[in-house]
Amino acid sequence: MAKLKLGMIGWRGMVGSVLVERMKEEGDFECVDSYFFSTSQVGEKAPELSVSETLKDAHSLEDLSEMDIILTCQGGDYTNSIHPQLREKSWSGIWIDAASALRMKDNACLVLDPLNSDLIKEEIKKGTKDFIGANCTVSLMLLALAGPLRAGEIEWISSMTYQAASGAGAKNMKELVNQMGRLHQVGKELSEDGRSDILKLDALINDSLQGRDSQFPTENFKAPLAGSLIPWIDVPVEGGQTKEEWKAGVEGNKILGNSKTSLIPIDGTCVRIGAMRSHSQALTIKLKKPLDLEKFEKQIKESHEWVDFVPNEREITTQKLSPAHYSGSLKIGVGRVRPMNLGKDFVNVFTVGDQLLWGAAEPLRRFLRLYLDNL
Ligand code: NAP
Numbered sequence: 001m002a003k004l005k006l007g008m009i010g011w012r013g014m015v016g017s018v019l020v021e022r023m024k025e026e027g028d029f030e031c032v033d034s035y036f037f038s039t040s041q042v043g044e045k046a047p048e049l050s051v052s053e054t055l056k057d058a059h060s061l062e063d064l065s066e067m068d069i070i071l072t073c074q075g076g077d078y079t080n081s082i083h084p085q086l087r088e089k090s091w092s093g094i095w096i097d098a099a100s101a102l103r104m105k106d107n108a109c110l111v112l113d114p115l116n117s118d119l120i121k122e123e124i125k126k127g128t129k130d131f132i133g134a135n136c137t138v139s140l141m142l143l144a145l146a147g148p149l150r151a152g153e154i155e156w157i158s159s160m161t162y163q164a165a166s167g168a169g170a171k172n173m174k175e176l177v178n179q180m181g182r183l184h185q186v187g188k189e190l191s192e193d194g195r196s197d198i199l200k201l202d203a204l205i206n207d208s209l210q211g212r213d214s215q216f217p218t219e220n221f222k223a224p225l226a227g228s229l230i231p232w233i234d235v236p237v238e239g240g241q242t243k244e245e246w247k248a249g250v251e252g253n254k255i256l257g258n259s260k261t262s263l264i265p266i267d268g269t270c271v272r273i274g275a276m277r278s279h280s281q282a283l284t285i286k287l288k289k290p291l292d293l294e295k296f297e298k299q300i301k302e303s304h305e306w307v308d309f310v311p312n313e314r315e316i317t318t319q320k321l322s323p324a325h326y327s328g329s330l331k332i333g334v335g336r337v338r339p340m341n342l343g344k345d346f347v348n349v350f351t352v353g354d355q356l357l358w359g360a361a362e363p364l365r366r367f368l369r370l371y372l373d374n375l
Helices: 013-026 061-065 076-088 111-125 135-144 148-150 170-192 198-210 243-256 295-299 312-322 357-373
Strands: 004-009 032-038 071-072 094-097 110-111 129-131 154-162 266-269 280-288 307-309 332-339 348-352
Touching: 004 013, 013 357, 032 332, 061 076, 061 357, 071 076, 071 312, 071 357, 076 094, 094 357, 110 111, 110 243, 110 357, 111 135, 111 148, 111 357, 129 170, 129 357, 135 148, 135 154, 135 243, 135 280, 135 332, 135 357, 148 266, 148 357, 154 243, 170 198, 295 307, 295 312, 295 332, 348 357
Parallel strands: 004 032, 004 071, 071 094, 094 129, 110 129, 154 266, 307 332
Antiparallel strands: 154 280, 280 348, 332 348
């Protein structure tokens, strides 16, 4: 059988380049004939993986229509502009997308196969054509709780997030490092002098953090992130939530295939912190029955191969359960599992995962393989 044609869009970006690396590692490009598109470098030399020597035009409906599968990490504006035009032209290929634009459309399926491979396969059989990666924080939370969720033991979840700069894009990651650099620059002399007055150092750093330092960069975050945090991610939605907080409930339940009567309430506060590319979340979980700690831990440990269970002990938690440890890894750290004083049916969980891998790129490439394997 001839190989299907895959159009890669947004492959130069942050999510796209992580995706391409993973696809190379897993041999995904060997299963398809790949064509690389660009919105800004049309006609320039394409990567070696490409069948065509030059980059195709990501705005050419004609070229895009020749693809059997389009995999895009280009962003929501691109999706909103191109996807409806292609479908209007009766293009019936498979659209795989990292952006949020189509996630909540009725005819789009959210992909996170360790949780919903049966649902994905059903949607493929039904003729669904749009398969979308979910929000990074949502995917990472569900991967951490896959076992207890599958067992139907969770009544509701409150998620307090500690989200990395990468979720806001490459420029923001650079700005975080530049903010750190500036703080080090202003405080260097006093911080390196063991006998210096700590309050003087603190006052100098505060000048930068509180807007009295014109060289402290805040163009992208609009606020200090290094040495501080930002308890607001994305735009406001109704009821005082941010869109990031809203996504947890709606996307989480859509991935799980829950109907209106079986919805699991999920809500919390999403906070940007000065981590580079791994998101963390502190979860307060209300169970349907009193906690059986041993059983709950077993459900987490045995849920899938990517869970890395960290015992609730000081040394190993300090060493491992952090963005620093899990960045660049496909493992999802899950720890701080303990009963809570709130009641017998509450459990505390802390989880960390790389938001560019399982949070963005990995569900997309795994869907591609699942789709190709089920042809
Ligand atoms: P990005 O890094 O800004 O890349 C998007 C596009 O910008 C590239 O494909 C490229 O397109 C163009 N570009 C312009 N200058 C560039 C440069 N110097 N280097 C690389 N690319 C450049 O976007 P992203 O953060 O990967 O996000 C893509 C989509 O994934 C968004 O919808 C986002 O919401 C979603 N998503 C992001 C994350 C995340 O953590 N960032 C997580 C989950 C989902 P051309 O080649 O056409 O010029």
